[in-house]
Amino acid sequence: MKRVTIGDVAAHAGVSTATVSRVLNGGLVAESTAARVWEAAESLGYSPNALTRSIFAGRSSTIGVIIRDLSSPFYLDLIRGIDEVAAASDSPVMLANTYRRADREAAQVRAMDQQRVRGLIITADETADSQARRMAENGTPCVIVARNPPGLHSVSLDDVAAGELMAAHLADCGRSRVGVVSGRNRPTQVKRVTGLRQGLVERGLPEPEEVLVENEDEVDAAVGSLLHRNDTVVCTTGRLTVSVHTALTARGLKMPDDIGFLTMDDFPWASTLGISVVAQPAYEMGRRAAELVVEEPAVPVRIVFQPTLIARGSCGSGT
Amino acid sequence: MKRVTIGDVAAHAGVSTATVSRVLNGGLVAESTAARVWEAAESLGYSPNALTRSIFAGRSSTIGVIIRDLSSPFYLDLIRGIDEVAAASDSPVMLANTYRRADREAAQVRAMDQQRVRGLIITADETADSQARRMAENGTPCVIVARNPPGLHSVSLDDVAAGELMAAHLADCGRSRVGVVSGRNRPTQVKRVTGLRQGLVERGLPEPEEVLVENEDEVDAAVGSLLHRNDTVVCTTGRLTVSVHTALTARGLKMPDDIGFLTMDDFPWASTLGISVVAQPAYEMGRRAAELVVEEPAVPVRIVFQPTLIARGSCGSGT
DNA sequence: AGCTACCGTGTAACTAGTTACATGAAACTA
DNA sequence: TAGTTTCATGTAACTAGTTACACGGTAGCT
Numbered sequence: 298m299k300r301v302t303i304g305d306v307a308a309h310a311g312v313s314t315a316t317v318s319r320v321l322n323g324g325l326v327a328e329s330t331a332a333r334v335w336e337a338a339e340s341l342g343y344s345p346n347a348l349t350r351s352i353f354a355g356r357s358s359t360i361g362v363i364i365r366d367l368s369s370p371f372y373l374d375l376i377r378g379i380d381e382v383a384a385a386s387d388s389p390v391m392l393a394n395t396y397r398r399a400d401r402e403a404a405q406v407r408a409m410d411q412q413r414v415r416g417l418i419i420t421a422d423e424t425a426d427s428q429a430r431r432m433a434e435n436g437t438p439c440v441i442v443a444r445n446p447p448g449l450h451s452v453s454l455d456d457v458a459a460g461e462l463m464a465a466h467l468a469d470c471g472r473s474r475v476g477v478v479s480g481r482n483r484p485t486q487v488k489r490v491t492g493l494r495q496g497l498v499e500r501g502l503p504e505p506e507e508v509l510v511e512n513e514d515e516v517d518a519a520v521g522s523l524l525h526r527n528d529t530v531v532c533t534t535g536r537l538t539v540s541v542h543t544a545l546t547a548r549g550l551k552m553p554d555d556i557g558f559l560t561m562d563d564f565p566w567a568s569t570l571g572i573s574v575v576a577q578p579a580y581e582m583g584r585r586a587a588e589l590v591v592e593e594p595a596v597p598v599r600i601v602f603q604p605t606l607i608a609r610g611s612c613g614s615g616t
Numbered sequence: 617m618k619r620v621t622i623g624d625v626a627a628h629a630g631v632s633t634a635t636v637s638r639v640l641n642g643g644l645v646a647e648s649t650a651a652r653v654w655e656a657a658e659s660l661g662y663s664p665n666a667l668t669r670s671i672f673a674g675r676s677s678t679i680g681v682i683i684r685d686l687s688s689p690f691y692l693d694l695i696r697g698i699d700e701v702a703a704a705s706d707s708p709v710m711l712a713n714t715y716r717r718a719d720r721e722a723a724q725v726r727a728m729d730q731q732r733v734r735g736l737i738i739t740a741d742e743t744a745d746s747q748a749r750r751m752a753e754n755g756t757p758c759v760i761v762a763r764n765p766p767g768l769h770s771v772s773l774d775d776v777a778a779g780e781l782m783a784a785h786l787a788d789c790g791r792s793r794v795g796v797v798s799g800r801n802r803p804t805q806v807k808r809v810t811g812l813r814q815g816l817v818e819r820g821l822p823e824p825e826e827v828l829v830e831n832e833d834e835v836d837a838a839v840g841s842l843l844h845r846n847d848t849v850v851c852t853t854g855r856l857t858v859s860v861h862t863a864l865t866a867r868g869l870k871m872p873d874d875i876g877f878l879t880m881d882d883f884p885w886a887s888t889l890g891i892s893v894v895a896q897p898a899y900e901m902g903r904r905a906a907e908l909v910v911e912e913p914a915v916p917v918r919i920v921f922q923p924t925l926i927a928r929g930s931c932g933s934g935t
Numbered sequence: 936a937g938c939t940a941c942c943g944t945g946t947a948a949c950t951a952g953t954t955a956c957a958t959g960a961a962a963c964t965a
Numbered sequence: 966t967a968g969t970t971t972c973a974t975g976t977a978a979c980t981a982g983t984t985a986c987a988c989g990g991t992a993g994c995t
Contacts, residue, residue, distance in 0.1 A: 300674065300754060302951060313975050318953055327973060342750065347730040348667045348676060349952040353980050355619065357667060359710070359731075367696060368884075377686060380713050384720075389727060391678070392711040394699050401703075408708060411666040412678075431661065435619060539884045546888055565687075565858045566885045569865055621981060632945050637983055646943060668981040672950045 301341045310337035321345060351413065356437070359389045360590055361409035361417040363402065363425075367394045369536045370564040371579045372420065375442065378583020379418060386591050388415060399424045410437065416590030418442060418583075438593045440586045443485055445599050452586045452600045454577045456485050459604040460492020462575050463531055463559055466606050468500040470613040472557050475505040476523030478516060478541050479533045482509075489533040489561070505531070513540045520544035528557060529612060535562025535574075542572070557612035573609045578602050620660045629656035640664060670732065675756070678708045679909055680728035680736040682721065682744075686713045688855045689883040690898045691739065694761065697902020698737060705910050707734060718743045729756065735909030737761060737902075757912045759905045762804055764918050771905045771919045773896045775804050778923040779811020781894050782850055782878055785925050787819040789932040791876050794824040795842030797835065797860050798852045801828075808852040808880070824850065832859045839863035847876060848931060854881025854893075861891070876931035892928045897921050 303321075307314045310333045319326050320334040337343075351357035360383050364372050376392070383390050391414060393405040402421040406428040409417050416438040419429055426446050429439040433449060445451035467475060475497060480486045494504055506527060508519040516537055521544070523530055532541045538560045550556045552571070563576040585600050608614070622640075626633045629652045638645050639653040656662075670676035679702050683691050695711070702709045710733060712724040721740040725747040728736050735757040738748055745765050748758040752768060764770035786794060794816060799805045813823055825846060827838040835856055840863070842849055851860045857879045869875045871890070882895035904919050927933070 300951090303953095304951080314952075315954075315976080316974060319974090322953080324954090325973070330973080344726070344729050346671065346732060346951055347727075348671045348732055349950080349980085352665065352667045352671060352951090352982085353953050355980080367692060367699075373686060373692070377713070380686075389710055389712065389731060391708055393708065394696070407663070408666075410663050412708060413665060413667055539888065543888045566889075569858065569862045570885075570889075619981090622983095623981080633982075634946080634984075635944060638944090641983080643984090644943065649943080665981055668950085669983080671952085671981090672983050674950080 300346075301343045303343075303345070305341055306334065306337045306343050309341060310334045356413040356415055358387065359391050359412065359414050360587065361391045361393070361412065361414035363393045363395060363405050363409065363417065363419045363421055365395050365397050365402070365420045366536060369562075371535050371562045371577060374579035375420070375583040375586070378580040378585075379587040380583075382584050382587035382591065388591075395421060403428055406432070410435075413437075416440070416593070418586045418590060438590050440589045442582065442586055445601070448597055450586075450589045450594070450598050452582050452589070453602070454485070454582075455601050455603050456488035457492035457495070459561065459575050459577075460489040460494070460533075461496040462604055462606045463489075463493050464496020464500065464502075466573065466575075466608060467497070467529060467531070467557070467559065467612060468502060470553070470557065472529040472612060473502055474527040475502070475529045475531055476520075476527035477505045477507045477531045477533060478519050478523070478537060479507055479509055480537070481511050483534075486533050493531065493533075510537065513537065516540035517544045517547075521548075524548070524550075524556070530556060530558055532558075532560040535560065535564065538562070538564065538572075542570075552611040553613040559612050563607055567607070568609065570611075571609045572611045574607050575604045576607050577604055619665075620662045622662075622664070624660055625653065625656045625662050628660060629653045675732045675734055677706065678710050678731065678733050679906065680710045680712070680731065680733035682712050682714060682724050682728070682736065682738045682740055684714050684716050684721070684739045685855060688881075690854050690881045690896060693898030694739075694902040694905070697899040697904075698906040699902075701903050701906035701910065707910075714740060722747055725751070729754075732756075735759070735912070737905045737909060757909050759908045761901065761905055764920070767916055769905075769908045769913070769917050771901050771908070772921070773804070773901075774920050774922055775807035776811035776814075778880065778894045778896075779808040779813070779852075780815040781811075781923055781925045782808075783812050783815020783819065783821075785892065785894075785927060786816070786848060786850070786876070786878065786931060787821060789872070789876065791848040791931060792821055793846040794821075794848045794850055795839075795846035796824045796826045796850045796852060797838050797842070797856060798826055798828055799856070800830050802853075805852050812850065812852075829856065832856065835859035836863045836866075840867075843867070843869075843875070849875060849877055851877075851879040854879065854883065857881070857883065857891075861889075871930040872932040878931050882926055886926075887928065890928045890930055892930045893926050894923045895926055896923055 303314045303317050307317045317334050320331045380390055395401040395405055399422050402425045406425050410432050418440045420442045433439045440450040442452050445453050477490055479490055510516055510519045520541055532538055545556055552558050559573050561575055563574050567574055582602055622633045622636050626636045636653050639650045699709055714720040714724055718741050721744045725744050729751050737759045739761045752758045759769040761771050764772050798809050829835055829838045839860055851857055864875055871877050878892050880894055882893050886893055901921055
């Protein structure tokens with residue numbers, strides 16, 4: 298039950314702990330000694346304690362990731378990108394899901410700080426920013442994803458451009474009356490709707506009709522209210538795609554003839570279902586976020602990605 | 617840049633580090649002293665080093681989770697269950713994705729060991745079992761998910777029952793010639809097919825025709841080969857649901873009239889698409905796995921969950 | 936008043952490692 | 966042969982905490 302320590306290995310090999318440490322970390326040691334130490338470590342099943350190493354180094358090699366919503370495909374691809382870079386630099390990934398609760402977000406940032414993570418990638422509300430800034434001041438690189446608050450590294454999408462891309466596609470498809478289902482109080486959502494509105498107006502189309510929702514269970518009513526006066530439903534968050542789509546198909550509406558449908562974030566089923574989306578490069582965003590953690594730039598870096606349209610016919614076809 | 621330590625707080629409050637430690641951990645301290653210490657900690661922005669705590673305790677409070685495939689909905693729900701229990705016991709979760717590569721699986725188990733995780737939840741091939749057993753001997757509770765190897769805790773599905781459930785439903789729907797797309801060399805897959813075969817034969821139906829595939833890109837051809845002689849396609853792994861479904865719809869086949877379709881693991885889009893599935897209680901499995909880590913039973917515990925059928929019409933309707 | 940009991944606090948040893956410095960022996964140079 | 970250099974290794978101090986034990990002071994009891 299008692300763990301094998303470096304001391305046990307040292308005793309077994311007849312050397313000091315300093316020598317064992319040097320063997321393990323590639324210091325200056327005679328070859329014969331090194332061989333003895335390796336053999337002792339092997340036969341005792343020694344597994345070095347990464348925690349102790351970390352306390353001496355001042356921080357651990359772990360990268361912390363705070364995710365608002367594990368079930369959203371965007372965050373999943375983000376994590377895959379992060380994981381890829383983390384694995385390449387031998388950093389474990391510590392994941393915390395906050396279920397979109399602001400109190401948990403702040404608490405998780407604090408917990409990650411106490412774990413002395415090497416860096417932190419945060420998808421959370423503004424509430425957690427001050428905590429993140431405090432960490433950054435203490436030398437822990439923090440990367441904010443999906444927003445770009447001042448003074449912190451950030452990796453985000455050009456949300457206005459995403460909205461404009463939607464508008465352009467809708468105009469191409471000859472859609473005119475656009476209803477929007479959007480998340481409440483989220484800056485990203487606001488920007489996407491702003492871009493959409495601008496894009497439509499620029500093309501001489503009427504302003505979109507917007508409904509704000511908080512949870513999945515409000516979506517059906519929201520969609521219902523939009524159907525009276527619109528020929529297209531746009532969803533500005535990938536999180537609600539399923540609910541909006543269900544609300545439409547449950548009413549027996551076929552795309553694109555009965556209703557047009559356009560949403561955010563690509564996902565595995567979109568291609569089979571023929572749903573057009575404006576996609577974020579989530580995987581690449583994850584990679585860049587993790588690279589910022591690993592590279593620790595001295596000044597705050599703000600990376601903005603451009604969205605892409607993937608037309609699949611759910612709004613009809615363009616020119 | 618230099619981190620605030622317990623020593624700084626002690627100096628600021630005019631006490632010893634022992635007293636600060638006692639204040640933080642609820643030892644015996646005078647109220648006036650405690651107040652001074654709290655104030656000092658606050659004003660210095662002290663954040664206790666969880667790593668140091670852990671090295672003294674012999675292990676960290678982190679729960680390690682090794683996942684083969686983050687993109688599969690089963691593992692996502694599993695993680696959500698784990699996370700729920702972990703959060704309730706203030707344990708951070710360290711996640712490692714192995715992308716189904718056996719070498720990475722073993723390496724990740726070793727890495728988690730070095731991080732001195734409090735316990736480990738593993739979804740991996742047999743290759744990693746010996747590593748896991750070594751950890752268990754050292755006092756780290758290891759829970760294997762989806763298999764039940766001897767000598768280790770495990771949380772798994774009654775895979776034979778899953779196959780039988782499929783057979784029963786297919787018989788109910790009047791299906792007779794069943795083609796199966798299954799993953800290669802996986803014990804779970806073999807058991808599910810075995811259950812399906814038994815169930816069909818018991819009901820006087822012909823044996824299913826099986827095709828084994830490794831990756832998504834082999835699926836289309838596999839499905840194509842099954843279509844000649846069968847009226848139903850069954851998929852025994854949730855991972856391949858999208859590919860199999862795409863292979864069917866791409867051929868213009870409609871469910872359930874042109875072809876029957878039945879697969880494993882429930883997922884958000886299944887209900888909209890009307891796909892019938894045999895579901896695993898993934899969330900609950902995650903919860904139980906995490907509880908085993910937290911509770912550390914002295915003898916290996918083997919928990920087997922029962923699958924449930926969710927009929928949605930993609931095979932037609934039963935009696 | 937004197938004895939015991941208890942409370943609050945500091946000292947120092949402990950966790951499992953790393954590393955600066957000292958030491959000693961062998962090898963090379965003059 | 967003496968002096969210097971080099972190499973391998975041990976000693977001990979360090980990381981940031983926790984905790985067993987000792988000690989001093991006050992309060993209660995006889």
